[in-house]
Structures are given as C-alpha cells and as structure tokens.
Amino acid sequence: MAISMSKKKSKSSKKVETKQLQFSDTILFKVLYRIPAAIFLLILIFLWSSSTTVISGKFVHVCVSSRKLNNLYCLSAGTQPNFEIPIQALNNNGSISPNISASIKEVVDIAREDSNSIIGNRVQNNGSDDEVAFAVKVVEKQLEVQRSWISNKNHVTSCEGKGIYVYDLPSKFNKDLVGQCGDMIPWTNFCMYFNNDAMGEPIAKLGNGWYHTHQYALELIFHTRALKHPCRVYDENEAKLFYVPYYGGLDILRWHFKNVSNDVKDTLGLDLIKWLENKKPWLKNSGKDHVFVLGKISWDFRRKNDASWGTRLLELDQMQNSMKLLIERQPWHVNDIGIPHPTYFHPHSDDDIITWQLNIIRSNRKSLISFAGAARPDAPENIRSILINQCISDDTKCRFLNCSSGGCDKPESVIELFRDCEFCLQPPGDSPTRKSVFDSLVSGCIPVLFDPFTAYYQYPWHLPEDHSKYSVFVDQEEVREMKVNIVERLMKVPVREREDMRRFIVYELLPGLVYGDSNSQLQKFQDAFSITMNNLLHRVNRIE
Template identity: 25%
Template sequence: MYRKAAIALTFAVLLLITYSIFIGTVDLRSYFIPLLQSSPLGAQTLCATGPPLKVFMYDLPRRFNVGMLNRRTAEEAPVTGKDWPPWPKNSGLKKQHSVEYWMMGSLLWEGNGGDGTEVVRVSDPELADAFFVPFFSSLSFNTHGHNMNDPATEIDHQLQIDLVKLLRESKYWNRSGGRDHVIPLTHPNAFRFLRPQVNASIQIVVDFGRYPRVMSNLSKDVVTPYVHVVDSFKDDNRSDPFESRTILLFFQGRTYRKDEGIVRVKLAKVLAGYDDVHYERSVATGENIKSSTQRMRTSKFCLHPAGDTPSSCRLFDAIVSHCIPVIVSDEIELPFEDELDYTQFSIFFSFKEALQPGYMVNQLRKLPKEKWIEMWKQLKNIAHHFEFHYPPEKEDAVNMLWRQVKRKVPAVKLAVHRSQRLKISDWWRRRK
C-alpha cells in the first residue's frame, strides 16, 4: 500500500516538473540544487539577464565631454572609439567622479555588444531602449570653477544651457519628456544650475540624500559607486590576513565637513586614545593617497563616516583594499544592492551607536577571527564589481551600471506609454 502511494507521488512530481518545463516556468535548481538558492551572493557569479540594452548616444561636440580632459585642443568633432583618450593619470580626486567617462567609453568601444556586455550602441534611435547623454557634468564642475562667484563657472553654466536647448529640440527627448534618457550626475554639484530641467531622466547618482524625492529617487535613478582612488589590492594572498593586518580601525581624510559630515569631528574625540585605531585628519594629496593605500591594506576595518553627503569614495577604496568597511550613516544608499548583500562584507553603525564612547571599538574587537576572514573572502569575491575599465570587463562596475539601467527601462516605458494616451494624467490620485 505504501509502495503504491510512493510510486503515485513520484509519478505526480515528475509529471508536474515535466509540465513546468514544457510551459517554461520551472527553475531546475530549485528542485535539484536547493542549496544554490541560499548561497551567499558574494560567492556567486552575477550574470547578464537577457539581451543587451540598446542605447542611442547623442553625438555631442567634445567641449561637452572629452574636451575637458585636454583643454589645449580646439577639436569639436564628436569623439569616436578610434580617438578615445585614456583617463589622465594625474587627475587626482577628479577620478572619483569619472563614471560618465567610463559609461561613454563603453558605448564607443568597438567590442560593444559582445559577450559579457550589458549594453549595445545603436545608430538608429527608433531601435533604442534608452538614450545616453554624454555630458561630463561632474568634470565640468571640477574643471570650470568651484563656486558660483568664480568667473570660470560661467562656462559650466553655458554648457548646461546649450545642452538643455539641444535636448528640447530632440524629437526623442520630447517624446518621453526625457524619462528614457540616461544622464550621469555623480558629483553633488553636477548640473547645479539647470538640474530641475533634467529631473525626469534616469540619473546616475551617488547620493540621494542631497536632493528632494522629486529630483532623485530609487524608482527611476541608479546608485553608482565612486571610482576608487587608491590602487586595487591585486596580490592579497597572505596566509593569515587577519594577523597581518595590525591596525584595528583606520580613517584618513578631512574631518571638517557639513551636514551629516559633522560626525567626523565627533568621532575624532570618541576614537582618541586607542593604540590600534588610526584616525588622521588629512587632505587628498598624491602622497597621502599612497600612504592611505598602504594603511588600508594593513587594517582589519576601514571607517566610512558620512562626508558632505552620506557616501564618499572612501567606502569603495576600502572595498578594493579588502578592508572590511565600517559604515556610519543613517541614510546611505548603496550601489547594486539588489544583487549584493552588504551585510556579508560590511558592518553598519548608526550615528548614535558610533558616538557612544567605546561601543564601536568594543563591537569590532568582539568579532571572531573566523567571521572576519569570511567577510574578507566575500570582499575579494565582489571587489571586481567596483572596478571601472576601458574596455569594459564582464561584471565590472560599468556593466553592472548598465544592467541597473536596463531594469529601470520597463517602468519608464510604462510611464511614457500611459502618459501618451491618458486624458487626465493623475486621475487615480483623485479617487475618494
């Protein structure tokens, strides 16, 4: 009797699986390899989903992009893959806001659209899923003056005026209201004069906290990492990485910041007096970046308090140094968080916890060596997702960003299609 019941049950399960495969709704891993479903994200290889995103890129004169890298040339013709310039080695902190450069380069690269890439450039805008606007808004701020009273700032202002005029004359901008256009705005002051004019676009941003929800929000925008400034730790193969890292907690940077960044001054007092805590006030010179690189590689934990905005390049410097990030922020948003679980390789403290004397240091000291090594391994596994390359590499930051954009497109298309036929755009809000 039991044998017949078991045979019947087995037959029913096989029939169900066969039917599911036939209609395309089954994931065989969930039947036969359930452990894969719960394995740590950091240990998995994230993979592309579906065909590459089809992107049309506007051909803008070089003054809007690479012309800022070499201001001695008057060349205005749009840059091509054949004359794509390398990122300057002596750019200093400008590098951290260079996401716009790497995204543009990925569209110009001759291997664009090949295996492992998430985006393909199309020459016919009618075929495009999205439109890329290659304006280096962050570099424009860093290049053309740093305050509103600087005469050079007018160049940045005029570039924004010229770009908005060009976009408003575009059939494709007007068709969607700019909602299917991608614009990198990674510096907090990028596009500072006319930011409201491009609010509807898919913005590539670092910090959401600086702007109100009507300007930046997770439903339409993409969180990007800063481009790391320190060199990546390529040969981190010590037999005992825990013992070889003799500094418990490391921080080096500006301590006088505004807004949430005032926590840095308070942390200086809380963390004073510990022999194995290095908390140093400094500015980002070439020499200080070199010393920071070495100290991150010899530290177990690297502190990431808020700066002028909740995020800073320091977090991504820590990741590529395989130094466990200690994130002190109540409002930070993190890149690729739909694919990466930051709690597997980072530790989080609220402002209140971090400013409680002795609390943060004691919690770090309590973390078992085995747990630290597990987190260190996770960092090594996921660090390549925060690397920017030209040509782009599979699963690097550039491809991760395009994959994030691809996931925004369906909602954008829905909004555009509905807006084209609705007589009362917000009728659902008027319901009682």
C-alpha cells in the same frame, strides 16, 4: 514649506533636526556667515596671505583639507546655500505621484488622506518621529523600486532589442570641458587625471590595473566604456536606451570658485536641454529612456533659491523623467540612482581581479582599525574629531592617516593602510557618501558606517540590501553623545564574523564595485559598468 538644509542650526532645534534621518548635519557644505565689516576686513587680509584662499569678487573661498575635492574643502564667506529636501510621494506600484514636491510633514498630511500611500495605513500620530519614519519608508520604497530594475542576467548574451545609442554631442558639452583641465580650480591641474582614458597615471607599486584615478572622473570613464559597448547602435531607430554623455560634473567644477552669476553656471545645462528638445528620441518618450551620468553628488545639481553653489540642472522640469546615475543620489528622487565612486583599480582581465582577490584575502591584517581622513573643526557636530581622538588614544589597535597633512595624496598609502586593517572607519564628511568606502571594500577592509545615507540608501544595484554582510553600523548619535568607544565596540566583533564579511566582500562584491579599463576583457566577472548597463537596459525594456 520645504525643510531647509542650511547647516547653521539653533541649539534648541539641533536635537530634533539630528533625528531627521541623521542627515542634516552631513549633507551640505559648511559656509561662513556674514560678519561685521571691520572683522571681515581683518580676516580678508589674513586670508589673502594663505595659499589655500581664493578671493573672487565679493566672495572669499577658504580651502581646507577634504577628500571630496582633491583634498581641499572650501567655505564661502558672504554666501549661504539654502538647499531643501523635496519629498515625492509614491503610489503602491512605485510610480511617483505627479506634481508633489513638499516637506516631510506635507507628505505625511498627503499620506493621511491617501489610502494608497506607501505606508498602507494612515499615519495616526503627529510629531517628528512619524515624519522621520515616513521619510525612511519613502526612501526604502524607492530602493525597492530600483532593485526591481536589476537584471537577472550576468552578461548580455544577445543585443536584440537592447540597442544603446550614444549621442554625439557638440564638443562644448564634454570634450571642451576636459580641455579646461588646467584651470578648473585655482590650485590643481586636473589634466594628469584625464590621461589613460581618465584613469590617470599607472601605480606600478600596486600591480596591474591600478591607476591614480580622480574621484570625479566617472563621466569620462563611463563615456569611454559606452562607446565600446557591444550593444551600441548608430541608428537611433534601433536604440532602446539613449546615453547623453554630458560632463555635468566638470561643468560645475569649473565654476565653483569663480565669480560668475548663477545664469552663467546654468547656461550649458540649459543649452543641452534645448539641444535635446530638437531630437525625436527625446520627445518620443519625454526622456524616460535617456540616461545621464554625473560624476558629482546630486546636491551639486540641485541649487535652490538664491544659493550660489552648483547648478539647477536636476531641478529642471525637463530632467525629471530621465535616469540620472550619480556617485551620490538624492534619496527622495526615484530616478536618481547611485553607482560606485571610481576607485583606483581598473582591471583589464579576470586574472587581474583574481590576483588581487588572492592578494587581499591572504593579507596579514596587522591592525584592527584605520581611519584615513581629516577632522572638521568648522563643524563641531561632525563626529570625525571624536573618532580621531578615540583612534589615536589606542594606537596599538587603531591607525590614523591624517589627510589634512597630505597623507592621503598617494593612493598606494591609502590602499596599503586599508589592506593592513580589519575595519575602516567611514564617517560622513562634506556629504554622506565617501569614495573611501569603495577603496576600503576593494582592499578587503570592512567599512564601519555611521549614517545609513553613506551607502545603505545609495547603491541598490551594487550593494546588497542586507548591509550586515559587508559592513558594521554604529549610530553616529551614540558616538556624538560619547555612548560608544569605537575601538572597544569593534574589538567585540568575533573573528569568525569578520572573516565571513571579508570573504563576502572579496568574492561577492569586489568585482562589481570597480570599473574595468577602457579595453577590459572580463568574462567571468561583471564590473560596475556592466552591472549598471545591464540594469539600465532591463529598466528601459519595462517602460510603457
């Protein structure tokens, strides 16, 4: 039986589950559980008076501060997602063994019987430590496979044999979704974020190339750039890579807080599959040379059982062979590939990048630490409250920007904070990854990570395997058990070590973490889009 990812845990099992990749306490949205009808009615009356409460049918969605959804995070009463972690075994050559979707223990059992398992030796002992170690090896092996797809060429010098075909999908799969920007969610108008080719409105205070970009704009940004790629072809017979510009994240977003059935949520994705199954290129290689770009986290597309959150697009059999680019990958699927969250910086030219590099490398970093975020009072196991308390207890060293009070609504406030600090705390929130990690890197602020799934197991094409070059890691269990004071810990990092990490971030990483504007003319640098496309072309050229 697959491991349940529900966040409601018994006290007796909490310690064991925390060990399981330190993942279960961060990966899913918290939900309100069923409560007695009388109390529930009183809460309904109270919630109805709140401007951040959405009542749709039999569900109540209570919205609090969150960076994951335009500063609002919503809990649903009367529903309980039942996500599971599928683990897929890998052979030595990196291929996925067919028809294997099981719990960690089941995969361990398979590994004991298979001398070709990724561990190489039989697992000798039972127990959660073995299971966790095996699961980590699965993740690390898959990252090795994904790194093997990295192109050794900085720029595409020739498009021969590298044609990119962009499907002209019916408008209901992309343009019509953008047209619903005004009422996707009840409290926010997304239309302003889709201006300027989905980069949003310019931020003059930060200089050239800065825009008020929404974190869910990746699908639109990528589509615009793909249409202008120098290797784009208009004859599918000349193509090597097929890009499907389906805005699946926007499709999901519009249903999150509306009282509709799961069948309705899945309709557009199923229609897309039917559309593709009538196309020769899709049938020719069973989708292996097709790529989807999805601007939300993988779990939003992996609805399980009778849960109500998200769609089941990525659980469909037809979607298993294709490559899926996401801002947060599912670590147990080798064809899920993490690529950077969109930041606010979209350079047009090499000079834009160089100017910003000089700006932040010369920045006078007045504070040691910053944390831009909000507590999770509904999630007592989340370490944010502990970090906030440690931060505000020494405000000479640490600056806290409270996102729950609207402090993070202005991008310039966040970027200027990060530009003034040596370290930026990046604890998990609604899920392991954070857009803020990339905002801090682009600002030259060294990210402090507490969960390896926040970055280390996510972005093999854009972040180096040696994470000590650009980040500091502090085990969240040590924070939770009050074994470490984060301010004291970071004060011990030598100045020379900080400077080395910052130079690596600014000069080696930064250009490849940002998406240039729709007409970017980068010559010296590869941005996140170029790195991604070059690696995709390298990958499909190896498909047999």
